[in-house]
Amino acid sequence: MENKTNCTVEKAIGKTVVIAGAGDALGQALTDAFLKRGWDVFAGYPPDGPRRPQAERLTCFGFDPCDHAYTLAAKKKVGVPVDMLIVNIDRTFGDPEASISDPLDFDSLLAAYDYNCIGALRAVNAFLPLLEEGRGKRICVVTTARSSNNGCTGTTGYAERLSRAPLNMAMTQLFNGLRPEGYTFRLYCRDVEGGNDAWAADYFIRDRSYEPEDLKHSDEERIVLRDWMAREIPW
Amino acid sequence: MSTVVISGADRNIGLEMCREFLRRGWTVYGGKYVGELTLMEQLQSEYPRQMEIVPLDCSSADSVCAAAERVREKAGSLDMLVHNAAGFGGRGASDIKGEFDFTSFESAFNINALGAIRLVQAFLPLMESGKKRLCFTSSEAGVVSVSHRTGISGYGMSKTALNMALRLMFNRLSPLGYSFRLYHPGWVRSPKIERDGQALERMHGGKFEPWETAQSAVPQFIEDRDWEDRMVLIDNEGAAWPF
Numbered sequence: 001m002e003n004k005t006n007c008t009v010e011k012a013i014g015k016t017v018v019i020a021g022a023g024d025a026l027g028q029a030l031t032d033a034f035l036k037r038g039w040d041v042f043a044g045y046p047p048d049g050p051r052r053p054q055a056e057r058l059t060c061f062g063f064d065p066c067d068h069a070y071t072l073a074a075k076k077k078v079g080v081p082v083d084m085l086i087v088n089i090d091r092t093f094g095d096p097e098a099s100i101s102d103p104l105d106f107d108s109l110l111a112a113y114d115y116n117c118i119g120a121l122r123a124v125n126a127f128l129p130l131l132e133e134g135r136g137k138r139i140c141v142v143t144t145a146r147s148s149n150n151g152c153t154g155t156t157g158y159a160e161r162l163s164r165a166p167l168n169m170a171m172t173q174l175f176n177g178l179r180p181e182g183y184t185f186r187l188y189c190r191d192v193e194g195g196n197d198a199w200a201a202d203y204f205i206r207d208r209s210y211e212p213e214d215l216k217h218s219d220e221e222r223i224v225l226r227d228w229m230a231r232e233i234p235w
Numbered sequence: 236m237s238t239v240v241i242s243g244a245d246r247n248i249g250l251e252m253c254r255e256f257l258r259r260g261w262t263v264y265g266g267k268y269v270g271e272l273t274l275m276e277q278l279q280s281e282y283p284r285q286m287e288i289v290p291l292d293c294s295s296a297d298s299v300c301a302a303a304e305r306v307r308e309k310a311g312s313l314d315m316l317v318h319n320a321a322g323f324g325g326r327g328a329s330d331i332k333g334e335f336d337f338t339s340f341e342s343a344f345n346i347n348a349l350g351a352i353r354l355v356q357a358f359l360p361l362m363e364s365g366k367k368r369l370c371f372t373s374s375e376a377g378v379v380s381v382s383h384r385t386g387i388s389g390y391g392m393s394k395t396a397l398n399m400a401l402r403l404m405f406n407r408l409s410p411l412g413y414s415f416r417l418y419h420p421g422w423v424r425s426p427k428i429e430r431d432g433q434a435l436e437r438m439h440g441g442k443f444e445p446w447e448t449a450q451s452a453v454p455q456f457i458e459d460r461d462w463e464d465r466m467v468l469i470d471n472e473g474a475a476w477p478f
Contacts, residue, residue, distance in 0.1 A: 099403070166396045170392055
């Protein structure tokens with residue numbers, strides 16, 4: 001059987017990716033990785049933050065996960081068919097060490113949900129019309145393994161966990177609705193401690209349909225939570 | 236006499252849970268959110284010595300703390316807390332391709348997930364000497380591994396967040412002697428209810444009446460288990476769900 005993985009990489013010229021959230025270390029690494037692979041990259045940065053200088057095949061735009069009108073305006077600026085959307089938004093809210101026995105800042109919990117979870121949906125909602133016009137139809141979301149309900153053995157991290165876990169639910173609902181239309185998904189748990197995310201771009205780009213070991217349980221026919229070591233994380 | 240606080244007791248499952256606890260001789264503090272409804276007052280008239288009505292808005296820390304203070308003044312301690320209040324965050328699921336009312340997602344999250352945290356934090360000081368049981372109405376709609384809906388459901392997302400909050404609470408409070416009940420009520424028909432002379436819109440479908448699921452829930456909440464060191468999502472027919 002032909003391994004299509006490398007073919008996908010080789011055919012990158014003419015492909016377009018939007019990285020909604022390119023300002024952090026992972027966003028910058030993804031930007032570099034896609035440029036290196038020959039993709040046209042539209043990179044979204046915080047409106048008031050530093051941006052990378054414009055370069056060949058790189059276009060920067062302002063992106064605020066909490067401001068949908070602003071995100072819709074960013075979509076207009078991109079304005080071309082998009083093959084892949086990567087949502088990489090992550091902000092820490094409240095006291096990450098607080099447990100149920102400590103004071104919890106509910107405004108921070110609401111803000112975390114609005115930013116990390118609803119913000120991702122705003123990005124998908126805004127850029128979906130451009131994905132409809134593209135050929136790749138892939139939606140990738142960066143999250144963390146702490147979003148896993150079944151993997152939760154801790155007592156703290158309310159803001160992160162309560163904003164990430166419902167994003168997993170939202171992504172499965174998106175998968176259920178959009179997979180029949182040809183969309184595929186990546187839900188990637190970044191390495192929060194070591195930053196070893198070099199595999200991310202490759203995972204986002206690859207077509208796993210033809211990988212023998214994954215034939216029966218291909219990542220293209222189901223939605224999977226995978227970490228930076230390619231391990232499947234339980235929901 | 237054992238004492239329970241039930242949020243979202245104005246109608247439907249919460250009201251019927253109140254009735255089941257009252258039948259078993261418990262003192263019930265029913266959390267009242269919908270001011271215009273009088274179903275709780277009708278139930279209170281049947282059990283005037285056992286039933287107290289407490290204003291309770293789970294989305295407001297002030298309201299929850301005021302309710303806890305009132306229970307402390309009246310009862311002094313509490314055996315069981317039931318978080319049954321639920322916000323639905325708009326009507327059904329949304330099409331990601333359509334125009335979204337993103338603000339509707341917040342209310343379901345605030346009531347269903349954060350409301351549980353507010354209640355536990357406010358009432359925990361009253362529970363140190365009692366049965367130490369914390370009960371929550373969740374839903375299969377919050378279980379990612381069995382998710383089948385094709386639209387974006389803020390309700391389902393909020394129940395996923397609730398389940399996560401309960402994991403964190405359980406990991407912290409179980410070693411301190413607290414036990415947990417996580418209950419999926421099944422697909423419940425909403426009864427015909429009038430407010431200000433106008434019939435409220437009913438949700439379509441359903442397999443069980445509110446009193447049926449309440450009759451299944453309350454024994455699960457009350458009875459002790461040999462395996463209180465585990466938290467399991469169990470439905471109205473006794474089936475365990477992943478969560």
